[in-house]
Amino acid sequence: AQSVTQPDIHITVSEGASLELRCNYSYGATPYLFWYVQSPGQGLQLLLKYFSGDTLVQGIKGFEAEFKRSQSSFNLRKPSVHWSDAAEYFCAVGWLRDDKIIFGKGTRLHILP
Amino acid sequence: EAGVTQFPSHSVIEKGQTVTLRCDPISGHDNLYWYRRVMGKEIKFLLHFVKESKQDESGMPNNRFLAERTGGTYSTLKVQPAELEDSGVYFCASSQSPGLFSYEQYFGPGTRLTVT
Numbered sequence: 001a002q003s004v005t006q007p008d009i010h011i012t013v014s015e016g017a018s019l020e021l022r023c024n025y026s027y028g029a030t031p032y033l034f035w036y037v038q039s040p041g042q043g044l045q046l047l048l049k050y051f052s053g054d055t056l057v058q059g060i061k062g063f064e065a066e067f068k069r070s071q072s073s074f075n076l077r078k079p080s081v082h083w084s085d086a087a088e089y090f091c092a093v094g095w096l097r098d099d100k101i102i103f104g105k106g107t108r109l110h111i112l113p
Numbered sequence: 114e115a116g117v118t119q120f121p122s123h124s125v126i127e128k129g130q131t132v133t134l135r136c137d138p139i140s141g142h143d144n145l146y147w148y149r150r151v152m153g154k155e156i157k158f159l160l161h162f163v164k165e166s167k168q169d170e171s172g173m174p175n176n177r178f179l180a181e182r183t184g185g186t187y188s189t190l191k192v193q194p195a196e197l198e199d200s201g202v203y204f205c206a207s208s209q210s211p212g213l214f215s216y217e218q219y220f221g222p223g224t225r226l227t228v229t
Contacts, residue, residue, distance in 0.1 A: 004155070034217075036220070041222070042222060043116070043117070043204070043220045043221050043222040043223060044156075044204065044206075044220035045220075046217050046218075046219075049217060090156065092156075099144070099146075099161050099168065100146070100161065100169065100171075100172070101158065101218065102155075102158070103148075103155045103156040103157070104155055105153075105154065105155045106155070106156075
């Protein structure tokens with residue numbers, strides 16, 4: 001069955017530190033990959049997406065993610081986090097001919113001042 | 114341009130009552146999706162409309178849930194009768210093309226449903 005795993009439910013980093021949020025998926029075919037963020041009281045906002053091409057994808061707010069086919073991973077990174085990055089982050093996956101998106105359980109990011 | 118809007122933002126009802134959630138997609142978006150997040154779990158797909166037609170309703174949990182999309186514009190999701198396990202956040206999303214991967218899905222802020 002198709003699934004998305006975000007192994008970290010909570011992550012705490014200090015402001016200015018680097019960040020990496022992990023995401024793994026299971027399925028044989030090449031997926032379409034997304035990272036969404038939900039800030040308190042807000043809807044889901046798309047940070048970045050990967051459909052094809054360069055496996056290192058740049059997104060909004062200084063985020064990037066790298067697709068590694070051999071590891072079935074799509075980890076999200078940011079070199080220096082800001083207090084405003086505190087939110088919940090969702091990795092999501094879709095496949096051709098299937099319009100639904102499958103989400104991971106989310107990782108809640110806490111920022112220490 | 115207005116984004117996806119959902120109403121109400123929060124609803125608290127008693128078990129056995131009926132609740133109707135509304136979603137207004139971005140104007141011109143033919144595709145409308147409903148998702149749900151039960152506390153502590155992942156966001157799960159419920160169903161997908163293309164205009165007024167249900168394209169995929171494989172995620173609807175049971176027949177207490179009824180989704181409609183009148184005239185291919187706004188959509189409603191009715192829960193009747195509500196049960197405790199229906200509590201969660203209901204998200205609506207819309208996208209421009211029939212194919213998901215040409216255009217991204219834009220999500221609304223969600224409706225938090227609490228059944229007591």
